[in-house]
Amino acid sequence: MAGVSTKEIKNRIRSMESTKQITKAMEMVAASKLRHAQARVLNSRPYFESLYNVISDIVSANSEFSSPYLIPRAVKKSVYVVIAGDRGLAGGYNSNVLKLAVAEMKDKDVTVLPIGKKAVDYFRAHKVPMLTEQYGAAAEMNVGDCFGVAKQLCRMYLSGQVDEIHIGYTNFVSVLSQTPAVMQMLPLVAHPRAKEERQTDIMYEPGSEEVFAAIIPEYVGGILYGALCESRAAEQAARRTAMDAATQNADEMIADLSLKFNQARQAAITQEITEIVAGS
Amino acid sequence: MTPFSLKIVTPDGLKYDGQVQELVVRSTTGDLGIMAGHINCVAPLGMGQAMLLIDGNKRYAACIGGMISVLDGKVTLVPTTFEWADEIDVDRSERSEERARAVLADKASNTTDIRLAEARLKRALVRQGVAERK
Incomplete structure (x- = not known):
């Protein structure tokens, strides 16, 4: 009996070791991808901050005209852009952002624009109407795609097909911490700073309406790209952490199993000796 | 100033x-x-x-x-x-110009392609114009 169990334990150790090799390799791949993604996030952050600040400055400074982008309408239809990953094995990354988005969407007439394979799969399985499934690869989406999507969304918003646009993504706070978030893109929300009235007037070249018509799609595209960069970095960070934990667990299990294996082996030897001694 | x-x-x-x-x-x-x-x-x-x-x-x-x-x-x-x-990559922009001109010369191209090609051509020309000034 002891012989069978040492063999079993040996097999388990072997399979655990190969699992550990895989998780270790995945961790290293994620770590190297994370470095790139992190550099890109840090590079692009000032852009979104400026874009956001400029837009909210304009919104708060602007008193004399009303752009459709600024006025909240009675919400009948909403669009949620949801950014998730293309692959699993990233800890809670995909489920956290999807859960949050679904919670926000409750009781609304929602169309979803999923980005990333996991998001597409999720909303297809839950039979949520989707705008398009063409962005099933979050990793391949580039700036141009983002601006294309933004233009389409703005057109839909202006034509009254949708009344609000939100985006669900994951904030890359640090390598160890990522928080999912949902943000309203359209209509524009006045910044908290907007409370204090700005006295100065702004010149719009060529005209305020034209400026808004040209700038808002850029803004939406920029925000989209920013959210995508954040999400990608968050995905790699989450995967790295998850795989690190998996490798550690594998180590622990191997140590545990090795102990059991040695005990079983020793027990078998002792038993054999006892049998020999008893027999002679 | x-x-x-x-x-x-x-x-x-x-x-x-x-x-x-x-x-x-x-x-x-x-x-x-x-x-x-x-x-x-x-x-x-x-x-x-x-x-x-x-x-x-x-x-x-x-x-x-x-x-x-x-x-x-x-x-x-x-x-x-x-x-x-x-910083401008002149070779890349020249290749981009060629591609755009090929699309524009092709009578079978549809309107979206033509619009994209026009934008690409314009970008390429702007880049080349600026690159000469370095």
Whole structure:
């Protein structure tokens, strides 16, 4: 009996070791991808901050005209852009952002624009109407795609097909911490700073309406790209952490199993000796 | 000339943050020159060359898309792409020009393709024009 169990334990150790090799390799791949993604996030952050600040400055400074982008309408239809990953094995990354988005969407007439394979799969399985499934690869989406999507969304918003646009993504706070978030893109929300009235007037070249018509799609595209960069970095960070934990667990299990294996082996030897001694 | 502070930020990072004496960018309606003490202003950018006068030296760049804002004397340029003259990859832009011209010459191209090709051609020409000025 002891012989069978040492063999079993040996097999388990072997399979655990190969699992550990895989998780270790995945961790290293994620770590190297994370470095790139992190550099890109840090590079692009000032852009979104400026874009956001400029837009909210304009919104708060602007008193004399009303752009459709600024006025909240009675919400009948909403669009949620949801950014998730293309692959699993990233800890809670995909489920956290999807859960949050679904919670926000409750009781609304929602169309979803999923980005990333996991998001597409999720909303297809839950039979949520989707705008398009063409962005099933979050990793391949580039700036141009983002601006294309933004233009389409703005057109839909202006034509009254949708009344609000939100985006669900994951904030890359640090390598160890990522928080999912949902943000309203359209209509524009006045910044908290907007409370204090700005006295100065702004010149719009060529005209305020034209400026808004040209700038808002850029803004939406920029925000989209920013959210995508954040999400990608968050995905790699989450995967790295998850795989690190998996490798550690594998180590622990191997140590545990090795102990059991040695005990079983020793027990078998002792038993054999006892049998020999008893027999002679 | 009195300098003013200018910040240029693109999705690829901060391109410039400092004092300049003069800035000329191509807006959607034509060239827009900015000097110190400019009125608060917001304008969308077109495709064209940007000129910065830094300590009396002119620096050129290809500046495409995005917007410029002047608020309380602070100028923020938020273009979609911004490349200094010496950063421009001329070979790539020439290849891009060829591709665009091929699409435009092809009578079978549909309207979307033509529009994209026109934009690409224009970008390529702007880049090549700026690259000559380095």
